[in-house]
Amino acid sequence: MGLMDKIKASADDATAKARATVQDVQSKRGLGQAYQDLGKATYELIEQGEINDERLAAPAQQVHELLAS
Secondary structure, eight states, rough: OOOOHHHHHHHHHHHHHHHHHHHHHHHHHHHHHHHHHHHHHHHHHHHHTTTOOHHHHHHHHHHHHHOOO
């Protein structure tokens, strides 16, 4: 394998790793947005009295106080 072939192989490898990293970041961003949307919907259901679970009471109260300030 010549020097140019090795350089090209290294560049191709770096490109593949960069693409994988971008996809990973996009997936994590999507997951974070999904969790945020779920949390907002859950808070709204708590406020409407549709959900009543003591595990959610403290975080819901914290959101309520932050929204009121």
